[in-house]
Amino acid sequence: MNLETIAKLAGVSRSTVSRVINNSPNVSDEARDRVQIVLTQTNFQPNIAARSLAAGHTQVIGLVIPATISRLFSDPFFPLLIQGVSSACNSRDHSVMLWLAEPEYERRMIRQILYNGIIDGVIISSAIINDPLVDALQERNIPFVMVGEPRAAQHINFIDVDNDAGAQRAVMHLARLGYKRIATITCALNTEVGLARLAGYRQALYLSGLQEESALIYEGDFSTESGYQGAKRLLPIKPDAIFVASDPMTQGTYRALAESGIRIPEDIAIVGFDDLPFSAHLTPPLTTVRQPVINMGSVAVETLIDAIEHPERPVRHVRLPTELVIRSSCGLSLHSQIKK
Amino acid sequence: MNLETIAKLAGVSRSTVSRVINNSPNVSDEARDRVQIVLTQTNFQPNIAARSLAAGHTQVIGLVIPATISRLFSDPFFPLLIQGVSSACNSRDHSVMLWLAEPEYERRMIRQILYNGIIDGVIISSAIINDPLVDALQERNIPFVMVGEPRAAQHINFIDVDNDAGAQRAVMHLARLGYKRIATITCALNTEVGLARLAGYRQALYLSGLQEESALIYEGDFSTESGYQGAKRLLPIKPDAIFVASDPMTQGTYRALAESGIRIPEDIAIVGFDDLPFSAHLTPPLTTVRQPVINMGSVAVETLIDAIEHPERPVRHVRLPTELVIRSSCGLSLHSQIKK
DNA sequence: CTGAAAGCGCTTACAG
DNA sequence: CTGAAAGCGCTTACAG
Numbered sequence: 001m002n003l004e005t006i007a008k009l010a011g012v013s014r015s016t017v018s019r020v021i022n023n024s025p026n027v028s029d030e031a032r033d034r035v036q037i038v039l040t041q042t043n044f045q046p047n048i049a050a051r052s053l054a055a056g057h058t059q060v061i062g063l064v065i066p067a068t069i070s071r072l073f074s075d076p077f078f079p080l081l082i083q084g085v086s087s088a089c090n091s092r093d094h095s096v097m098l099w100l101a102e103p104e105y106e107r108r109m110i111r112q113i114l115y116n117g118i119i120d121g122v123i124i125s126s127a128i129i130n131d132p133l134v135d136a137l138q139e140r141n142i143p144f145v146m147v148g149e150p151r152a153a154q155h156i157n158f159i160d161v162d163n164d165a166g167a168q169r170a171v172m173h174l175a176r177l178g179y180k181r182i183a184t185i186t187c188a189l190n191t192e193v194g195l196a197r198l199a200g201y202r203q204a205l206y207l208s209g210l211q212e213e214s215a216l217i218y219e220g221d222f223s224t225e226s227g228y229q230g231a232k233r234l235l236p237i238k239p240d241a242i243f244v245a246s247d248p249m250t251q252g253t254y255r256a257l258a259e260s261g262i263r264i265p266e267d268i269a270i271v272g273f274d275d276l277p278f279s280a281h282l283t284p285p286l287t288t289v290r291q292p293v294i295n296m297g298s299v300a301v302e303t304l305i306d307a308i309e310h311p312e313r314p315v316r317h318v319r320l321p322t323e324l325v326i327r328s329s330c331g332l333s334l335h336s337q338i339k340k
Numbered sequence: 341m342n343l344e345t346i347a348k349l350a351g352v353s354r355s356t357v358s359r360v361i362n363n364s365p366n367v368s369d370e371a372r373d374r375v376q377i378v379l380t381q382t383n384f385q386p387n388i389a390a391r392s393l394a395a396g397h398t399q400v401i402g403l404v405i406p407a408t409i410s411r412l413f414s415d416p417f418f419p420l421l422i423q424g425v426s427s428a429c430n431s432r433d434h435s436v437m438l439w440l441a442e443p444e445y446e447r448r449m450i451r452q453i454l455y456n457g458i459i460d461g462v463i464i465s466s467a468i469i470n471d472p473l474v475d476a477l478q479e480r481n482i483p484f485v486m487v488g489e490p491r492a493a494q495h496i497n498f499i500d501v502d503n504d505a506g507a508q509r510a511v512m513h514l515a516r517l518g519y520k521r522i523a524t525i526t527c528a529l530n531t532e533v534g535l536a537r538l539a540g541y542r543q544a545l546y547l548s549g550l551q552e553e554s555a556l557i558y559e560g561d562f563s564t565e566s567g568y569q570g571a572k573r574l575l576p577i578k579p580d581a582i583f584v585a586s587d588p589m590t591q592g593t594y595r596a597l598a599e600s601g602i603r604i605p606e607d608i609a610i611v612g613f614d615d616l617p618f619s620a621h622l623t624p625p626l627t628t629v630r631q632p633v634i635n636m637g638s639v640a641v642e643t644l645i646d647a648i649e650h651p652e653r654p655v656r657h658v659r660l661p662t663e664l665v666i667r668s669s670c671g672l673s674l675h676s677q678i679k680k
Numbered sequence: 681c682t683g684a685a686a687g688c689g690c691t692t693a694c695a696g
Numbered sequence: 697c698t699g700a701a702a703g704c705g706c707t708t709a710c711a712g
Contacts, residue, residue, distance in 0.1 A: 002689055013699045018691060028697055045455030049392035050689035053704045058389065060437070060458075072423060073416045073617050080413055082422075086440040095452065097400070098438045100426040112435065115385030117705085118400075118458065224621060255623055277413050281564060283595055342705055353683045358707060368681055390705030393688045457689085 010038045062122035064099040075248045076276045084297020121308045123300045143307040145300050159300045159318045163193050166289040166322035167200025170271040174241045175208035183216040183239035185230035187246050197245040220249050227252030247274035265331030275325050285327035350378045402462035404439040415588045416616045424637020461648045463640045483647040485640050499640045499658045506629040506662035507540025510611040514581045515548035523556040523579035525570035527586050537585040560589050567592030587614035605671030625667035
């Protein structure tokens with residue numbers, strides 16, 4: 001079943017069939033109708049490989065996620081992102097090819113991604129700083145967009161959230177509620193997110209006239225385990241609130257507090273960042289900064305497709321809004337007052 | 341950069357280059373060496389689309405996961421599986437194309453999967469019963485393997501774990517420790533896993549001379565929430581142990597018990613099924629049946645590639661072993677005794 | 681063992 | 697608006 005077959009059935013040439021499939025305007029209504037009918041009757045789907053070869057584009061995009069294996073499993077961020085990308089591709093009639101990679105991927109994988117000749121562009125999520133893939137992509141002029149603002153962003157399409165402002169917002173919330181010794185468990189500080197959220201924390205302390213204290217800052221690494229360790233380390237110096245810079249770590253923090261018999265929010269307040277599906281189901285439900293992850297995936301796809309179809313358009317930096325979701329882990333909030 | 345270029349550089353024909361790339365035995369050592377050198381020097385990667393068109397295969401496989409969105413996020417099973425598939429593909433020099441779908445996918449997606457002409461075969465995970473994709477695949481004779489035994493499995497390649505035996509093992513463990521009123525929170529019972537694990541539970545009760553009691557069986561749906569609801573529902577009838585048929589539900593169960601002030605394992609024992617990364621980090625660490633998810637993904641890939649390359653070989657049913665991992669949620673176990 | 685050539689299923693100037 | 701034809705980059709009988 002190929003163009004030839006359809007052409008014969010519709011009584012036109014291969015060229016015409018190709019034109020109606022690709023929505024070319026240069027087809028008479030009559031011809032278009034005849035072809036359309038055969039198309040739907042036969043359930044015809046053009047061969048992507050052939051199209052790729054002839055047209056130079058495939059309607060398939062690559063999604064590469066260079067995250068450590070363990071983070072991939074424990075952080076719902078990734079399934080969420082994949083879902084956003086997948087569904088947007090779907091509705092735009094594209095397909096997605098997936099590469100999961102340890103942060104230091106091998107040259108072989110990069111080569112595969114670059115030269116397989118079957119991909120119109122790529123989305124990179126959570127790249128490391130100075131990702132070699134990024135250089136290669138730029139050099140070969142392959143369209144790509146990053147999820148998460150990269151270090152040198154001027155000529156790179158990216159989608160992100162304002163991590164700095166979001167973090168600041170979360171910590172200001174704490175400060176306004178009257179907390180004085182606000183600690184933080186950061187994300188890995190060799191990532192841009194990690195840095196940005198820490199900067200937001202500092203800003204907020206500054207704006208609130210609170211003293212920064214290095215003992216109150218614990219460097220985590222996104223993992224639940226580091227949230228646990230962080231809490232254990234912080235407790236002896238008695239913070240009255242902790243800003244945990246990524247929700248998965250929050251689970252470890254909750255556990256550490258429970259073990260020490262410290263109650264949330266009575267004895268200590270917790271704010272998170274992400275608002276993943278589980279965050280609302282912690283005990284107590286977590287007050288946290290919401291990041292629209294699925295939406296980030298979709299917007300990344302839209303941006304990529306746009307960059308593929310209009311290479312002349314300028315680079316795009318999309319910054320999606322963040323939102324503080326108040327639940328009951330900070331006490332004193334409207335929500336928890338109602339509960340009492 | 342294409343075969344032609346390489347051929348020129350190596351002083352041979354296009355055909356010869358193609359042969360060395362594809363490991364054809366019909367090449368002189370001398371020619372092979374010359375080509376090989378140019379190949380590595382130029383970092384050449386053949387165009388998949390062209391290969392596909394010419395050879396009829398692409399070295400790319402499709403992975404389709406028809407799970408509800410919410411399950412996709414909350415159940416680490418999926419990232420784990422994707423990881424297994426991805427890494428096995430990688431080491432076999434294949435790529436993976438991903439389709440996430442709500443269980444009732446549209447005809448359009450099925451068509452895309454079937455006819456895109458770029459996929460050598462597909463892996464389907466967690467298919468629903470009577471999945472239309474499966475029928476279509478069979479009809480068109482496209483190689484595929486399922487992760488999770490399907491209802492009518494005779495002519496279908498699948499990878500699974502012995503869910504029945506695993507569940508039985510878990511419940512026998514409880515029975516041997518002396519628990520008498522053993523309840524269960526099942527997986528969705530419109531899935532094969534759900535049915536199989538329930539069957540294992542029943543078997544174990546029977547073998548232990550325990551009375552089955554319908555009030556002790558609560559139908560969950562894999563979600564944490566259902567684990568919570570299940571526990572709430574079960575508590576009033578005072579079970580002394582619960583077999584929770586999938587670890588994500590276990591988190592809800594733990595929460596419900598904590599809210600009611602019921603201690604694990606002192607007041608009630610819990611066994612799970614899956615052994616996902618978080619299972620070891622619950623408080624107390626969960627005793628559960630380990631399922632080698634990543635490995636299942638890899639074996640699925642191996643099986644698929646084998647089926648693609650050797651269509652004449654018989655259908656394969658792979659059943660990976662399960663293992664009871666004893667931690668401290670059932671009390672009385674070696675592990676918890678040591679801790680005391 | 682090796683090369684010239686046909687062909688995979690499309691797209692897209694080009695001529696009409 | 698439409699069709700004949702060239703061409704995308706490979707693979708693979710076929711002949712030697």
